[in-house]
Amino acid sequence: MESLVVMQIAVAAAQDVLFAIAVGALACGVMLGRDAQAVQAYAATLGRLRLGALCMLALACCLYLWLQAAVMSGAPLTEAGQEVTAVLTQSHFGIAWTAGFVGVVLAMMGGTRASPAAWLLAAGGAILYTAGKAAASHAADAGDFTPREAVHVVHLCATALWAGSVIVSAFVLGRWNAAFADTVMRRVAFCTQLSHLATIALGVVILTGIYNVTQDTAHLAAPLLSVLYGRLLTLKLALVAVAVVLGGINRMGCLPRLQAGAIDGSATLHRMQHAFDRLLAIEAVAMLAVLIVAAVLGHTSPSGG
Numbered sequence: 001m002e003s004l005v006v007m008q009i010a011v012a013a014a015q016d017v018l019f020a021i022a023v024g025a026l027a028c029g030v031m032l033g034r035d036a037q038a039v040q041a042y043a044a045t046l047g048r049l050r051l052g053a054l055c056m057l058a059l060a061c062c063l064y065l066w067l068q069a070a071v072m073s074g075a076p077l078t079e080a081g082q083e084v085t086a087v088l089t090q091s092h093f094g095i096a097w098t099a100g101f102v103g104v105v106l107a108m109m110g111g112t113r114a115s116p117a118a119w120l121l122a123a124g125g126a127i128l129y130t131a132g133k134a135a136a137s138h139a140a141d142a143g144d145f146t147p148r149e150a151v152h153v154v155h156l157c158a159t160a161l162w163a164g165s166v167i168v169s170a171f172v173l174g175r176w177n178a179a180f181a182d183t184v185m186r187r188v189a190f191c192t193q194l195s196h197l198a199t200i201a202l203g204v205v206i207l208t209g210i211y212n213v214t215q216d217t218a219h220l221a222a223p224l225l226s227v228l229y230g231r232l233l234t235l236k237l238a239l240v241a242v243a244v245v246l247g248g249i250n251r252m253g254c255l256p257r258l259q260a261g262a263i264d265g266s267a268t269l270h271r272m273q274h275a276f277d278r279l280l281a282i283e284a285v286a287m288l289a290v291l292i293v294a295a296v297l298g299h300t301s302p303s304g305g
Contacts, residue, residue, distance in 0.1 A: 004071050005299065011064045013295035016160075018057040018130065020291060022107065023157075024120050024164025025050035025110055028172055029114055032191045042172075047112030049168070050122065054108045061101050068093060093136050100132025121300035130156040138216055148215055155208035159294070163287040166243070169194050170284040173240065173277045184269070188262040191276060195251045216302040230298045236293045239286055246283040250276055 029046040069087045070080035088094035107125025110118035128151050137142055139152035213233065213236070223233055254276040261269035 004067055008067045008071065009296050009299050011060055011067060012298060013065065013292045014187055014293050015057060015060045016291040017288060018053045018060060020127070020160045020164035021167060022050050022053040022057065022122070022164070022170030022208065023126055023160040024166070026126070027161060027165045028168045028194075030119055031190055031197070032172075035242075043114040044112060046168070046172075047114055047118075050110075051108060051112050054104055054122075058101065058104045061097070063103060065097055067183065068095060068097075068268060069296075070175050096132045096135035096140070097159075098132070099120060099135065100129045100303065101185070103128030103132060104298070117219075125167060126160070127153070127157060136300060139212070148211075151208050151211050154204060155212055157206065158201045158204035162198055162205055165194060165197055165201070166280065166287050167249070167284045170277070170281045173280060184262050187273070191255060191258060195247075195255055196249055199251065202247070205240075228300075229297065229302045232297045232300055233292060236297060239290045239293060241285050243286040243290065247284065250279045251285075254279065271296050 025046045029043045029050070032043050032046070036163055066080055066085065067077070069076045069083040071073070072087055072091065073080065073083040074092070089100060103125045105125070106128060107122045108123040109125070133156055134140065134149050134152040137152060139149045140146075144149060169190075173187075176236060216229075225234065254272055257268065257272045258276060261272055
């Protein structure tokens, strides 16, 4: 594999992680709400996290464009800058990249505010960004504005929502005891909302993922595991399975005990909180691995060529 392609994969993985963090910060900010002053102050921290992730995502998009210009033109990386304009104006990738970058800028315009208007602006920008990503992926092989591309947009959005909410929530709950020591019920309510959100997002990821896999491998003549794409896909599914199991343990085991303990003041509440946080942190690591493998998968031909 060429060094430029390896760099592209690394930057693409960074983009996926940053986008997931931005979406997760948005989701967590909405779930925290604006009721209590302490929570509102922390929502501002999530707003700064969201904006910071989006700013870094914009820089990563520009770096990826530069790398793509070098790959498409065959020019050395140091001389690829003069090819960027041609890539933007004369290639399908350029159009897709522009749409995605405009989406990032639109999401950034929401700033750090914790308001419905800012959240809607960030959500709209995120959808436009994923549309650009889908248009530059395998999903666009049959053309733009196709059902396959639309399904992939939904898949990317759901993946970012699932992964991002888990990753950012692990950060939120890790700081909760210090910031909100006297809000046990709010903490449990947040965990409950997170569980419901992750479950819904996971369901969408699975349904759209099955569709994507059937489309990508429809014309694959060789056995799936005999090509790199198939092996990477298997690794991704294994990591997803790990995350699902961890999330299921939290949802079916720890969460009901947290809810019961918050009502009756059980002495095991503190221990259950730590167990929930620990499993969530491990799930967040698994989700980071899923995003990285997905970036490699996106730069691998399903045909193995």
